[in-house]
Amino acid sequence: xxxxxxxxDEFMPSKYFLAKDNDKTFQFDDQLPSLPIPxxxxxxxxxxxxxxxHLTREEIEKTVQAxxxxxxxxxxxxxxxxxxxxxAKRNWLEEWWLSYAYLKLRIPVxxxxxxxxxxxxxFHLWPPSKGTQVTRNSLSTYFLLEHWQLIKRQxxxxxxxxxxxxxxxxxxxxxxxxxxxxxxxxxxxICRYFKTDEEGEAPSHLVVFCxxxxxxxxxxxxxxxxxxxxxxxKHMLSRIKEEAYSQEAGPGLSSLTTLDRSTWxxxxxxxxxxxxxxxxxxxxxxxxxxxxSLVDDTPSDMSQLSQQxxxxxxxxxxxxxxxxxxxxxxxxxxxxCDHAPMDxxxxxxxxxxxxxxxxxxxxxxxxxxEEETNEVPSYHELHFTIDKQIEDGxxxxxxxxxxxxxxxxxxxxxxxxxxxxxxxxLKLHPDTFVQVCLQYAYYKLHGKPxxxxxxxxxxxxxxxxxxxxxxxxxxxxxxAKVMLDKDSLPSQKIHLFKNAMNKHLSMMRxxxxxxxxxxxxxxxxxxxxxxxxxxxxxxxxPAYEKSGGNGNFTLxxxxxxxxxxxxxxxxxxxxxxxxxxxxxxxxxxFFISSWISDEGTSAVxxxxxxxxxxxxxxxxxxxxxxxxx
Numbered sequence: 001x002x003x004x005x006x007x008x009d010e011f012m013p014s015k016y017f018l019a020k021d022n023d024k025t026f027q028f029d030d031q032l033p034s035l036p037i038p039x040x041x042x043x044x045x046x047x048x049x050x051x052x053x054h055l056t057r058e059e060i061e062k063t064v065q066a067x068x069x070x071x072x073x074x075x076x077x078x079x080x081x082x083x084x085x086x087x088a089k090r091n092w093l094e095e096w097w098l099s100y101a102y103l104k105l106r107i108p109v110x111x112x113x114x115x116x117x118x119x120x121x122x123f124h125l126w127p128p129s130k131g132t133q134v135t136r137n138s139l140s141t142y143f144l145l146e147h148w149q150l151i152k153r154q155x156x157x158x159x160x161x162x163x164x165x166x167x168x169x170x171x172x173x174x175x176x177x178x179x180x181x182x183x184x185x186x187x188x189x190i191c192r193y194f195k196t197d198e199e200g201e202a203p204s205h206l207v208v209f210c211x212x213x214x215x216x217x218x219x220x221x222x223x224x225x226x227x228x229x230x231x232x233x234k235h236m237l238s239r240i241k242e243e244a245y246s247q248e249a250g251p252g253l254s255s256l257t258t259l260d261r262s263t264w265x266x267x268x269x270x271x272x273x274x275x276x277x278x279x280x281x282x283x284x285x286x287x288x289x290x291x292x293s294l295v296d297d298t299p300s301d302m303s304q305l306s307q308q309x310x311x312x313x314x315x316x317x318x319x320x321x322x323x324x325x326x327x328x329x330x331x332x333x334x335x336x337c338d339h340a341p342m343d344x345x346x347x348x349x350x351x352x353x354x355x356x357x358x359x360x361x362x363x364x365x366x367x368x369x370e371e372e373t374n375e376v377p378s379y380h381e382l383h384f385t386i387d388k389q390i391e392d393g394x395x396x397x398x399x400x401x402x403x404x405x406x407x408x409x410x411x412x413x414x415x416x417x418x419x420x421x422x423x424x425x426l427k428l429h430p431d432t433f434v435q436v437c438l439q440y441a442y443y444k445l446h447g448k449p450x451x452x453x454x455x456x457x458x459x460x461x462x463x464x465x466x467x468x469x470x471x472x473x474x475x476x477x478x479x480a481k482v483m484l485d486k487d488s489l490p491s492q493k494i495h496l497f498k499n500a501m502n503k504h505l506s507m508m509r510x511x512x513x514x515x516x517x518x519x520x521x522x523x524x525x526x527x528x529x530x531x532x533x534x535x536x537x538x539x540x541x542p543a544y545e546k547s548g549g550n551g552n553f554t555l556x557x558x559x560x561x562x563x564x565x566x567x568x569x570x571x572x573x574x575x576x577x578x579x580x581x582x583x584x585x586x587x588x589x590f591f592i593s594s595w596i597s598d599e600g601t602s603a604v605x606x607x608x609x610x611x612x613x614x615x616x617x618x619x620x621x622x623x624x625x626x627x628x629x
Contacts, residue, residue: 116309117567132331175341213250252315309334
């Protein structure tokens, strides 16, 4: 699919990103309710219901017994300990989730954990054009820095629920800028250097990666504390690019961030031991607002951009940074973000803000000209002292990374038949429609249900992050079977479709209200482990992993929203898919990933099935009376 020039239907004026009157970005964070703990009875009942699509009758009976034993024996004690923890911590999950779901994992962050996102400007403003890399980077970076300043000044509008009256936690925005992950031997740490203006001074420098070399732009603020303008940033980026390519390629030290975490930790320790300057340079990278990369590749379509964002050449970005902006020679761009300190919707906010600002100025800077600004940012290259051990580490990192990257298929198809407008006309919830069709599509393609993870936000609670909606329900599987039955009547298909939709909507509401099951079960399991108890049978029973437990969700999905921004992740398991999507007025844009080595999965085939199934369902609904829906 070639990138096309068109005006987005998702645009909104940038003034709507601004806090109203005297409101502040983080003002409601400390007022939010604590994250609740569901009752043990409720969670176990929902869990039993969720595993049934994936089990035989005999397996269901064994799981029923395992759950019953848990409810009568270990469960109440673990629940009691968890409830005591919740009395002392406003978010009983926060520390455990960050630690066990991210920081303790020893696998490489990219391409296995990080999130990539395609900057939407390529849809409508900036189609690929050779030689535009630096000009576009400077303007987009300027608007990104505006966003950074909005948060620093607490002038970014706080998020809220659909009603607009329920404030959501903005805590994750503290990790969007001036933030970096540090490798550890057994567990990583998150280093946050960001501060609001009220809290103090935050670092104001950028790091730039070009031709496998690393540069520091000393500050994005001029002598009067104002942001350097796009012409000033362009002048500096042009000089950096010219200098980098006037030399041979650098060592590509950032490739080390693609290693497994323990190996990277050991090499980082060795790197620090070689020179105190090395340690200072590492701190410079860690504390920078963001990392910005100038890469000489020229991805020409959306799928290639996604591949570059998640699977691009190593040595071009510091993948431990919370936010990395990667720019290509033809003026296209993607981001790569560490998933540990923040969820994808945080980075969506800045990309959407930049997109709206760029639309307002029609992609051209309309402020001061370069001739009117005589001050320019200063910069210098970060020269590291390295030895053969580091060189060998870089080579090993690039070899292992490329082996992983070449095994992942990513496509970014656009479905143009319909979108949000039609869903509104038919009174269908957009996300729920896609989710149930996704279940049908997988079942039709593979002949079996898929354990599914869909992200639900819990940001209505103090420092809330996510809960899992187990979208593969008995209702949706029953509906999929009827859809494949040629003898089934349209009225029956529509009735079961409605049941499947209602079930999903109900689960989403429960999960957003802190009444999901996966985080609760996760907490109970951690309580057992940290208190030296035997792991209960419920977590050893095959049903736990078959239904997605321990990171075994076959479909890892997320609705990215109604903005112009989209992106995605690698599959969660070896026989699975990553499937992210955004919904526009007249189109649905997908990000689908799969493992090439698994002959049973194919991102291309899954999308074809999704498109067919969505069209089939809309035809079914359109050809029958509205009252049936």
